[in-house]
Amino acid sequence: MDPSVLTTLKILITGESGVGKSSLLLRFTDDTFDNEQAATIGVDFKVKLINVDGNNVKLAIWDTAGQERFRTLTPSYYRNAQGAILVYDVCSRQSFSRLDAWFDELETYATNTNIVKMLIGNKIDKDRREVSREEGLKFAKKHSMLFIEASAKTKDGVQMAFEELVQKIIQTPGLWEADVTSQRGLSLSDRTQAGQPWSCSGYCSMV
């Protein structure tokens, strides 16, 4: 592994089909956007190197298909993930009401008990909103998640969402250190308590 990389984190994106999971990911990794982004078959995978608080962190992000028929394939990808992003479409009530099922799946299959969970309400650029920000906040609060609304199309919130998630993972003791013990002892324990468990500390919730 590149010695300048502190750790590699595994992050999983799930949610109903067509809510813009792949678009969010591509906006973050390649800063591109395709209105007609092809429906993911099974799972896809992207790598991105980001810098959080002066540490280089490699992100291996698994983008899953939302279709019911692919669902049996995805549970295995929850394994050893340190972060999970649940996406819904703010213009689709149905994609929001299915979140419970997605959350249950996440709880069932995640092997890291303290996996950091984030809820993203996507497509805020569109004008026919069906799910209010408050509803999203409420869901996130209930399930101790990070919450942000974003738009892959206009870039709003995308970068912040991923950065915040990574920061939170790095600050969670025992979640990732096991991978780096052999490399170097970097103590982050002095700032493990950051904000409330459910809301982004700082700038996320201001979006």
Add this chain to the structure above:
Amino acid sequence: MADQEDEEVFEIVDFTSASEWEVFISRLEEILLSWQLSLKDKEEVVTSFVDLNGDWKSSSEDISFAGHPFILTHHWVEQSTVTNEVNKVELVTDKKGCQVFASLMDNRHDFPFNCLPLAKYYGLSDFVVITPAGNEMLTSEDRINLLLSSITIAVGNIQSRAPVFVQIHSKSQQLYQGTFECKNLRTDFQMVHLKRIPPTCKCLSGLIELFKDKIGSTPLEPVDLSICWTYSLSDVRNGGWEKWPQPPPDFESMGGVVGNAALGQLGFGAIRDPIKEIRVSAVWTGLNEDVVVDSEVYSDLDPVQAPLWIARLVLNEQVPSLLIKSLCSFLDLCRSSESIEQLLGKNYTVLQSPDSPEYERALGALTKERKGYGLLSSNRLPFGSKKAQTGGPIPEAMMVNLLNYLFPDAEGDLESQTHPYPEQFQTDCSASIDSTWKEFFSAFKTSPVDSLVWRLATAAVYTMTHLNGIEGVAHLWHEIVLELRFRWEHGYTIPGLETGGVPDLNYCRLYQKLQMLNCCINHKKAGNSAPPVEATDEDEFYDAEETLESMEATPQKERHSVWNQPQGRKERTKMKLLRSGETLYEPVTQALLPMTEDMVEEQSEMMEQLGDNAEGSELRARILSASLLSDMEAFKAANPGAEMEDFVRWHSPRDWIEEEVMTSDGCKMEGRLSGRMQAPGNLWQEMWRAAKPIVAWRQKRLFDDTKEAEKILHTFSALRPAQIATLLLPTVMHASIHRLLEELRPNIQLPDAVSNCRAAIAKIVQIARHSPLDLQQYEDLLPVLQKIEVRLSQFNSLRRRIIDYGDWEGIDEFVTRLLIDGNVSLTGGSHSPAGKALLKAMGSLNKKDTSSGLPSPVKKEFVLRAMAHRPGNGSTCSCQKLFCSVDEDSVRLAGAWTQDTLFY
């Protein structure tokens, strides 16, 4: 100090001719000063009572006298709560404020049980001891006196607040002489230890006489007395333990044919009795010589009436225990290197699928009646070798027991099974365990409680411990693999696994592999049988809601040409095909790919290797599209004439966008594919075009059950016993802690056992997730588990003993305190509940019929105290103390005699 520095530098002070004892004294003073024991220019703070059973500390320095090395050690009790109750202890002497005198005269310091001998003899909580270094011994009177007088000088010079003792004679004898000086009063500590017991020492009256003799003058007040008589409840001395219930399990009965009950449970408990003895002391304090008579012929002292009893526990150290012993041998098994063939010979070589007619014949007869064990019995009719195979290391009857335990369904119906599997597996824990532990159990990556893997683990531990060790394990595994192969080949489901369909990655790999094998068996069974009953058009007759349509069933059917008959319909949906308007059917699809953890890892590794660029993405999509293509083909088969739009509506409903469109006829819903599905060059469209209508069971198998099953069975049969054990190890650990928790009844409050359990569980949860497994981490767990097991055995053993002689509400609390603190004071003596039980126990041990109903004490201890003018009547009144301990073969007298150094 400052004055000395200002002195004339030219004045020469000569130390060259200092004698050896001068050097010794100055060194002694120097050390005592460095320990801050000097009371020069200081007021001593006197603590009235110090718990001598408390936390003892010590520090040591080397010192030598005339070339002989000594070790100087300061012992003291670390006081948790310092109370300045100087006034509470009213010393009769006008020299108030001396800790040593206060300690000597305080009868609350009598008979401590957990402290240094010197502290016990004199009730001191702070003192210094000089011991000859190495194996040297101080025996000559002259040398002892020389040393003592040197010490007296040093102690006087610095006004030490702690007495200084010299250890004499052999170290094990614990003989000391010492000295202390405070405000013109000097105390000499003297001690004798006699093998022959003089008659005067056997009773109180003799001792009082001796005490007064030694003082030489009449004490101010009658002699103050503390008395402690100790009785022992032990196996050796009184031959009494045999009367207690026998706690350790009886191994002899387990050697032969073992009841299945023993199979299902890991062994538990200490192998030897963890309790050595219980000592009961009857204690009297604050008596005086005028009210008590205790002579050789008569005694007022009746221990049954003593106001205070103290129960003390003496444990057997390092008692081996069953569970740990079996875990140790199991870890040895994990480190072994032999293969099954090496252990059992050629007849047990890796078996490939046998095709020989002999094999079939052997099985044919058996399978008519039994579901399994075909191969256990066929073992008598060996395939591959003509020679009849001699029995393996495990006797056949035992092996049948073991296999019945692992595969109970082979015995027949549920009713006829000795050990049926539970209907539902408890992932957390069984009812026998306190529910507060449940939360800890869900995180174990092992196997469900009492599942096949769980039973395999306990059976392997059992075999390793009680049946032929490693050879036994090899034999057992050999039979298990044969059984599994039999079940695979003959389509019998493996019992004792959760029926989830796909391997559950929350469990250990062995469990997943067995689940996978079950997937293969079920898949094969399903594949071999006729195609599943389809939802045909005829079904529509029974569908009440659409009677009209069903009437048209026949003509509908005719609409499809012979080569285009719908096939593989699973369920009707409410949707209609866009072009033909026919009902859209959900197709029968291929079973989803079951995967075990290692397969998942392999797959995601491969996915990762494809890279994160566009090409990689496309390759991944193509690899993963096999199931999509299979779905499309099945869909086309079930719905002839269907369009991609129809497929998308079933497969990815959110890609079908319906919008209200205003037409001339008014408002109407119109649907279309989403942009991404319409986009040109889209993989979905490409695949839809390529897909042929093929019903699921005619398609290329996505899941090759034969390949997977053979792969697993081959791996299984090639495993060395060490590898098998390693696969089972996490479950063995889980079962072990589970076993311990079964013993830890909810009402037991053993804080150390509980916290050790918590620590062990947390550790097991953590290391069970590690892959590859690190044996050392498991080994490191054993001491913790042993502590728990020994502690619980001690509790059980002790409780069983006591309860035999009395059961009362507080028995658990009494047993717990006795275990944890080592002693319990019973106010009310024999009249307290615990006292009653102990009295009964002692009575039952007593063979001689004495008046008190008690056996003779194993030890009698007396403390005599008085204030007296010594050496002359004009001297200051000072404290005098004699401690006497008489046991069966010796007597120890320890006196502290104080005298005035100014006024004779």
